[in-house]
Amino acid sequence: GESVGLHLPTLSVQEGDNSIINCAYSNSASDYFIWYKQESGKGPQFIIDIRSNMDKRQGQRVTVLLNKTVKHLSLQIAATQPGDSAVYFCAEIIPTGYSSASKIIFGSGTRLSIRP
């Protein structure tokens, strides 16, 4: 299928090194954040999430950091592997004030490229 990320910023990382992907979010009312990985021709795949009452959350080889003061989110991938090559998106969930309803806004994405 086509690529949906033809003009994305690219982060090139040596295999085995750590990767840090950054995201600036827009709304101070956002209270839930998600990182997604999207491989070519596939839908976004959930990686890790974090609520606004936390500033750090760790998963398997991944860590998300949240800085609400500057509205910044980062995804750290430890010991980057070839299989980590993909486009990475952050998403912020903004409550709309209606019961259980929210809006979701995605970042523009970063393409992670792994050098052997």
Added chain:
Amino acid sequence: KAGVTQTPRYLIKTRGQQVTLSCSPISGHRSVSWYQQTPGQGLQFLFEYFSETQRNKGNFPGRFSGRQFSNSRSEMNVSTLELGDSALYLCASSQTGLQGNTIYFGEGSWLTVV
């Protein structure tokens, strides 16, 4: 457990036509949301359905509509297609909504408008 299933995967339509895309959520998930993904605009939220009701809507014209059935399956419709509607349309499901729930995406439907 089957994932989110979208059909068709690829389709080509002519300007002015309409299109209907289908989404089957993960079993037990009651929230279905739809997204448009293009190289220029990235991933954008279209709308979310829960219990057959549209609960939230993004900034898209009224040509974009959807519905959800009692079994949580959902369809979205785009009428009077324009060239700019060419995109990957993604459906996602979660248990109760966007807030605090893991949102699982399908593989998408690639729409080309000629």
